[in-house]
Amino acid sequence: MNDSERVNLLGLDGAELTALVQRWGGKPFRARQLQRWVHQRGADTFDAMTDLARDFRAQLAQECTIQALPVVTEQKSTDGTRKWLFDVGQGNAIETVFIPEDDRGTLCISSQAGCTVACRFCSTGHQGFNRNLHASEIIGQLWWARKTLEGDLASARLPSGKPGAAAQPDSRVVSNVVMMGMGEPLLNYDQVLTSLRLMLDDNAYGLSRRRVTVSTSGVVPMMDRLARDCPVALAVSLHAPNDALRDELVPLNRKYPLAELLAACNRYLEHAPRDFITFEYVMLDGVNDADEHARELIRIATQVRCKINLIPFNPFPQSGLKRSPSARVRLFAQRLMDAGVVTTVRKTRGDDIDAACGQLAGEVRDRTRITERIATQRQAIPIKQVHA
Known part of the structure; x- marks a missing residue:
């Protein structure tokens, strides 16, 4: 066999x-x-x-x-962030990122090779979609990262040149997992669900529900299923405070508009391990960073118990978008906080190895030429300045 x-x-x-x-x-x-x-x-x-x-x-x-995906490359950032490129066949790849901090180690894993949602500001979406990952390929990212990081830690503890015992598990290495890598997790539901159950299993990784986060662009029916089947922490890629603008930035909004999405968030909160939903909001210069957008976002925060995570945009050539100036991000955040909205500004990590938010795109040649077709279609669809 x-x-x-x-x-x-x-x-x-x-x-x-x-x-x-x-x-x-x-x-x-x-x-x-x-x-x-x-x-x-x-x-x-x-x-x-x-x-x-x-x-x-x-x-x-x-x-x-017991077979993880082949590793094509591993990169280390000057800030300690590490990125692995895994071969998924047919010239395509996925990426996994480990972000070390003083009090935690967060692993960002992928659920699809490419992505069907095609958010305007995300380089993964510009790659197009190739296939869903199997649970063995999803959990294999965690298995490989933990094994590698623990091995490095064990080696660092040994005197130079002396052999040592095999690395023992160290739960401090990977303390949190976020499904915020390549792909829309809820469009690969069954395989993601199996992976989540393994992450939570005390005989496997033993993570708490609060330390595992699924990020979704707003696949409403699957949000309801996840609430019933395995309610881990939930992050929603919001990125716009009104339907007209969100239709442009997150095309999935045309199928599940904000009213449906916010209602699903409130239903999820009835089961969630945390008492809030995280709304992710990438800051785009002149697109979604005006005072009126902050006011609209404040109104959303009155409808759903939430935390707003403002994300500095990581530019890439195909997007045609620019990062909001730091002063503008700070002012936007202050507007939200002055209104009583819990707000954070994400620290940019792994920029020098393209491991920051929105930069994961798979560096292996795409033999399906999906990227080329998608890019051609988008050249005729400029982003519009939309205000409610």
Whole structure:
């Protein structure tokens, strides 16, 4: 049996792994042992699982694999941010970013190769859409990052030149996961749901619901499903305070306008682990950063318990957009805070390796030529100055 026919254990949640083990006549506790070896100890071979019976390990080796995506490149920013480029086949790639801070380590992972939503200010959207990722490819980003970072940490603790024991799990390395990389997570719902369950599973990564965030552009029906199935922290890519402007910046708004989106946010809050929704708002010079936009945003904040996260735009040539000046961002934030709206301005991280918000685009050649077709279509659609 070759690798393509084997079951990739990275993509099975606890229930699926238990069902697999029981089909072989094994006990459920064996599945939990196996899950801990894979996700907590980062095992990539079955021979390393020495507390499992030899016959069981032989069966695993015959029918299963532990296979993350191939790493094409790894980059390190001067601010400590790290970015991995993973090959997803057919000349396409996804990117994963780790952002270290004093009190946390946040991993930003991708859910699709490319994106169908095509937000005007996002370089990933300009790449076009290639395919959904399987749960093994989504959780594999976390598996690889944690294994790599813990290995580096263990090496740093050893005296130079001396061999050491295998790295043990360190929950401080990756303390938070945000699904804010490439793709719209809620348009790959089933695979994302499996991945979320693994992130929360105490036999896998053991993250709390408050430390796992799904970011969506506003796929209303799937927001309702997520609230029922696995209500983690939710961030909504808002970016405009009225329908006319949001139609231009976030085309999905034409299907799910603001009234529907805000109602879905309030329904989500009935189940959410936090008592607020995070609204992400990229600051675009002369487009959505006027005082009247701040006033409209304040009105939205009276309808939904929320925190506003203002994001400095990261320019790229195809967008035709510019970053709001820092003074303008500060004034905009002050307008919101003066009205009692909890507001933060996101720190820009990883600029020098194109790892900042909106910059993930996959640096492997796109053989489908989707990028070229999308760019041609957009040349005739200039952004309009829209005011309510």
